[in-house]
Amino acid sequence: MKRLIVIPSRLNSTRLREKPLCLIKGKPLIRWVVEGCLRTGGDVLLATDNERIAEAVRDLPVKVVFTPSDLPSGTDRVAYALRDIEADFVINYQGDEPFVYKEDVERLFLALEDFPVATLAIQDPEAYQSPACVKVVLDKDHTALYFSRSPIPYMREPSELYPLKHVGIYAFRREILMEFVKWEPSTLEKLESLEQLRLLERGVKIKVLLSSNYYHGVDTEEDIKLVEEKLISYLSHTAPSSRD
Template sequence: MRRVIVVPARIGSTRLKEKPLRRILGKPLIRWVIQNLKKTGERVILATDSERVKEAVEDLCEVVLTPSDLPSGSDRVLHVVRDYEAELVINYQGDEPFAYREDIQRIFNSLEKGEEVVTLAVRDKEAYTRPEDVKVVLDKRGYALYFSRSPIPYFRKEDSFYPLKHVGIYGFRRETLLRFGSMERGRLEEIEGLEQLRLLEEGVRIKVLITDNYYHGVDTEEDIKIVEEKLKGYVGKER
């Protein structure tokens, strides 16, 4: 099956100005993302509305310029996928500098086995009270019941499995991604500001794979400091 990783990167971030171009250990954030994804051996395409972001990585991967008025990263991915013959697509967030070959393979393998949507989660107690980090709870078969920035589940007693921090990386079968693009925004999505809730409200199952690898997206100045420290130990490792 033909497959591709599409990285949406919008220059007009509201929380962190010009986020894709913020310097981390001397390089733009988006360059870290693309460089580490290229190590997975998969085809990578950047979808951006900015010539400056394009210039930061055009020596590394294909770049598609997208309209500035697209409302979300998923819409940028859709803009690319409609013109490419890819059956399996990973939407890899442009603010997630860590990438691991084994996790990418697990996502694609799950899609090949018939899952419609696949994402990742990590066990992370520190994320529990951080509204910047999305939490997820699962059913017994590993499918998402709900995602929230609020602390879920509520702990009447301690548990060794939860809390789970959602990692905003999504694998889609092509037909599901196109269907997602035609769905109206749901009530819960409007309330929480989380696109994946649109799928749950429409009855689409999201398979959640637990990983032990380290992930940390960049949304704040503090995140930049955290990521810089982690990347110092990440550089040079084979993935």
């Protein structure tokens, strides 16, 4: 099976101006993401709508595909980039997620042998009440029952498992990805503004892998400060996985 990591990245963002090019410890955010994905040892493709984003990683061994700026989501950007590229298993690695762990990438690809879609979640009690953080609840086999911006499940008593914060990194079998972008946005997807609900409403199983690693996407100036504080321990963790 041909595996590929695709990083969707567009220049304009609603909360942080030109987010992919924002400097984190002197390096553009998109470069942190690309370098992290390259350290997993797999093939990496950048799907972007802007030459400046491509220029930020020009010296790295990553394929670049230019996509239209008006595509509605990162998932649509990934699918567009794959039109003429061979890949059976694809990871949509968000262009604002600077933390990349080889072991989690491997687990996501492995999950696709049994499930059409896979994603990650972490235990994070601080995210429970925040609508900016997506929560997920699972069935007994750890496939997703529901994702929500609301605090789910209702915690009448402490739990060893919940609450779980969803990490927006997705692994797809190619065929389900290409079908997904053809479907109209679903009712719950529009209510919650969460595209993964389109899959659940269609009856597609999403395997949720629990990770003990640190993840934090960048959407605000405050996120940049937080991410910079975590980078030292992160780089120490990932250094042994560097490409030869």
